[in-house]
Amino acid sequence: MSAPSPHWKTPLLVGALARASWGDELSAEVPGVRTVLHALVALLPHTSAEGTITAAQVADAAGLSIRWARTCLRTLEALEVITYRRGWIDRGRPKPGHVRISKQRLVELLHAARGDGRAA
Secondary structure, X not given: OOOOOOOOOHHHHHHHHXXXXXXXXXXXXXOOHHHHHHHHXXXXXXXXXXXXXXXXXHHHXXXXXXXXXXXXXXXXXXOOOEEEEOOEEEOOEEEOEEEEEOHHHHHHHHHHHHHOOOOO
């Protein structure tokens, strides 16, 4: 198989990252972050890796509370794994936000995870 690139579909990139033990930045120190990343991959188109989504949809897909899913989304945003433009309330109805997974950042994390010398 060719070297990982942003042209890969998101399930392949996240799967490769999981097989590489996630690396330091996506370690298990913040529970739920990897679960939310998996949920985003499942909910968004695999090629473009972006779309409209609500925090409630992410929470449902991840099996987490909305509050914790939002915390994990902020963590992924701080790690530059996602770009997240939050939704809003319009006349009492929630409007979805826009999420984009940075496949380039996933490739960077994958290279770092593979090169850090830890045994799998």
